[in-house]
Amino acid sequence: MKAIVVAIDKNNGIGADNDLLWQRDLPADLAHFRKITTGGSIIMGRKTFESIGRPLPNRENIVVSRRPTGVPGVLTAASLTSAYELARYPIFVIGGGKVYADAIDDVDTLYVTEVQESFTQASVFFPVIKANVWKETSREHHEADDLNKYAFDFVVYERITD
Numbered sequence: 001m002k003a004i005v006v007a008i009d010k011n012n013g014i015g016a017d018n019d020l021l022w023q024r025d026l027p028a029d030l031a032h033f034r035k036i037t038t039g040g041s042i043i044m045g046r047k048t049f050e051s052i053g054r055p056l057p058n059r060e061n062i063v064v065s066r067r068p069t070g071v072p073g074v075l076t077a078a079s080l081t082s083a084y085e086l087a088r089y090p091i092f093v094i095g096g097g098k099v100y101a102d103a104i105d106d107v108d109t110l111y112v113t114e115v116q117e118s119f120t121q122a123s124v125f126f127p128v129i130k131a132n133v134w135k136e137t138s139r140e141h142h143e144a145d146d147l148n149k150y151a152f153d154f155v156v157y158e159r160i161t162d
């Protein structure tokens with residue numbers, strides 16, 4: 001099983017200044033991300049790894065980069081293909097922009113958090129989720145609350161196979 005896990009704003013924005021657009025203002029999404037990815041292999045680009053700053057626990061961490069990270073507890077792969085070969089568990093591609101663009105044709109499932117806000121500072125984007133390629137199979141709406149500054153939907157898309 002190969003999936004992408006991503007959070008996007010209303011314009012498919014995912015990041016700016018090597019950080020998330022909503023920074024730490026959506027803890028429910030971090031919990032959702034942890035729940036989906038725990039026990040799996042997570043594949044990420046070098047910049048996303050630097051942004052997270054440490055290997056994430058209870059997951060096999062694989063960083064794609066032309067150079068080894070040298071960080072204990074992290075595997076490095078020179079290409080996405082070798083990252084897939086190294087992975088031992090269900091595979092979750094977790095960004096960022098460059099890696100999503102390369103991986104979207106390889107995965108069968110997209111776990112997308114749709115943040116109901118536009119962030120004008122966005123400089124990194126997720127590819128368009130094409131309606132002739134992806135079918136929405138689940139959507140769970142959440143209003144903003146005391147802890148989560150923006151409304152958001154947890155959405156699952158599956159690749160159309162017929």
Ligand SMILES: NC(=O)c1ccc[n+]([C@@H]2O[C@H](COP(=O)([O-])OP(=O)(O)OC[C@H]3O[C@@H](n4cnc5c(N)ncnc54)[C@H](OP(=O)(O)O)[C@@H]3O)[C@@H](O)[C@H]2O)c1
Nearest residue numbers: 007015018019020045046047048065066095096097098099
């Ligand atoms: N909203 C979300 O869900 C989400 C999730 C993750 C990240 N983000 C955001 O996305 C932004 C980072 O994305 P980004 O596009 O700038 O960087 P990125 O995709 O995280 O990392 C790019 C780097 O990864 C390596 N790389 C990428 N594709 C590769 C491939 N096919 N083969 C080998 N190496 C490859 C290269 O590293 P080397 O230069 O070392 O060779 C490249 O410079 C940040 O703002 C971050 O916060 C958002």
